[in-house]
Amino acid sequence: MFSFFKKKKSKTSQNENEKKSDKSLADVIAQLKKSSDFKQKSFTNKETNARFTIHFISTLIEDKIVQKDILPYLLNGKFSGLDSMKNTVPNVECTVTGNPETIAKKVLTGSVLVTMEGDDKKGVLFRAPVELGRQVAPPEVEYSVEGPKQAFVESLDQNINLIRAYLPKENFVCEELTIGNMTKTRVAILYIDGVTNEENIQTVRQRLKDIDFDLVLDSSIIEEIIADNTWSPFPELMDTERPVKVAAGLSEGKVGIAVDRSPFVLLGPSTLSSFFASLDDYYMNWYLGTFIRVVRIMGILFSMLATPLYVAVLTYHPEMIPKELMATLVSSRESVPFPPILEALFLEFTIDLLREAGARLPSKVGQTIGIVGGIVLGTASVEAGLTSNVLLILVSLSALAAFTTPNYKISNTVRLLRFPFLLFAQLWGMLGINICAWFILAHLLRMTSLGRPYLEPLYPLRISDMRDALVRLPLKNQNVRPGFLNSGKPVRFKDKKKKDIDE
């Protein structure tokens, strides 16, 4: 069925291409003229009396460049034809072309078209795009306490500039492609030549080239299209808004994908453990970093399993709870009229509502919602006898723990995975939780990121990569690039041998 659709699609796109090549320059201009922001003006050169016309879309053009850097030269300079016109304008990037398609593309991305009277086949294009967009600002999603505070913006050029600042190396390569029938989005593949595994680059290149999609609005869309398994709730490529992280990833041997108009750059191949690593881990002493990382991983496990365990134990195995603790549990559940599963689902749903509302509302209102929701709703529901105190503590703790993930996408995964665990806990108690865990384990085992195993270094076991997975060893021990990236230059820096005593 899918191949049927694909065939159809490729046919129509072929037809479109054929139609395009039939168009002449006049057709393109006629089409553009329908928009009110398309402007045309004719002038006469003072020296040679040649008549020329400039065409541009006013909303895409920086007026200053046209007024100061293009028009004066065209009016006063000496030129006889289009080709010599190119040399009269010194400071602006320009191309002479007769291809209507290129002309349309350039005019639509911020170029001024100049045509001469008597030559309706060719035109000169001067680049004068207006730069609208936000300034580089501190990160908003991936916050860290220490370290540089720059985050990507929506402009591809600016983002690459931010990355290049960290990697002033001649073998840093940035390959550009255009993807999206409708959006014509510029996408750049970033890698370090010689360090990054050639196969990984080829995989990314091939998958990006194969994309046949109209709207590429953000890097997340690219991520979904080129993913190995689109059904997985786990993110396959790391998305980050911080140039440092990209620079670090690239120098390890990962491939980066930067998308114009997206403040998130993708990094791959990624492993599950890399989603739990925060930049902060590296700015601290190694055992502090390790401690925090372990806390984070424990927190995530707790976040997924706390409420399911509550449901499992209270529904099926109350014997597992010691007598004294049982008394506390029973007294807190005394007036609750629902079975544990309904109670848990109700509270989990409330927390998710609060999260979603908090994310959608402006930050100031969002805070209020958090407080209102957290304190007022929680206390009220306990007092009303709808939920038990203990569960309320567990649910709020697990919501808190889910926020410790440094990556937003993986925290959503954790948020979702709680529900199958809850349902399995209701079905078979402890056994159900385990079976659900094995389903997820099996899924993770089957998953790959750009064809590389996702669970690495846990499976396949690679002890040397453990130095920066669940724990973070001292920087001087991180002298080798991760093995799963299969880098061309595995050694990062020379390992200093320890001196013996009194040497």
Add this chain to the structure above:
Amino acid sequence: MESISKDKQIPPYLVFFVIHAMQIGVNILGVQRIIAKSAGYDSWLSVILATLFSYIILFFIFQILKKGNGDLTDINQFVFGKWLGKLISISFATYFTATVISILRTYIEVLQIWLFPNISVFIFSFIFLVLALYIIYGGFRTIVGVAYFSVVLPFFMYLIFLYVIPYSDYTDLLPILNHSIIDILKGTTHLAMAFSGYEMILLFYPFLQDPKKSQKWAYFGLTYTGIIYLFIVIISFGYYSEEQLQHLIWPILSIWKIVRVSFLWRFEYYGIAMWSLVILPNICLLIWCSGRILKKTIHIPQRSAVVWVALVALACTSLFQTRVQITKYLEILNNAGLLFRWIFIPLLLVLLLIAKKVKKNAK
């Protein structure tokens, strides 16, 4: 012999985990009772003997694989001819499927007795087999991944046994050799099922990246199994008396039962749930092996063959009603396993050597 592409093969060290994971299964929870009946306090000797026998058989298996070309099905066809060879291979597929049924049914019995008296055999088998198929569809490497985690994750469960040491008395194990050699050997035969699993290397041998280096790891896996069984047997005989042990069906679970920490009692609930991971690779690899035999003999895609095997297993697990039926079935299967490992494999090696000589001379 078809060649398996390198990215589908497994590195040598993982053979350790596969072999060990395949040997440890639901048997370990209850094997002490059966050997206690014949070998009593000398059961640990039976364990050592069983390990040694397994070494010999594994050595034979590697010889067969080295001399023969390809896996069990290819060798069967080479030795016995096309039709008889296929028939023998298919009977192995049946044996593997039967083992799936026995493992699943035994585990469900544990669940019924200890956790959920009313658990539906059909629904549990169904969900568990769906999980197994999901893993099998990921390919051999995924199955090995599950085997790997089934060795690593439940490891701490063995440490829990240390909890009973203060309540145990190991002087009972003395005097050594209180039982006749025959009794000890009988105990060894009862262990056959517990030690089974390594013979599946006959089928996944082409999936080993470096068969030569893998051998070492296979023997390590076997040794580790022997150590684990020895540990379990010694712990059980220290904690229980011989007579008590003969009346307990699942001694391990009863040991877990006494473990109490300040926030958790009744450890066996957790243990039983965890054990689902231990039996998972067994079931996956057995179904995978059956599917592979069917693929190579009657040429149906493995993708559909494994579904058929799973369906047969699903239908058959629901047929058992009583404990007596299950015990009887396990006994038959144990004997079939004995026949397979201790008689068929040496026989196959001899026949293979003869067949090779004869065919060479014919040329």
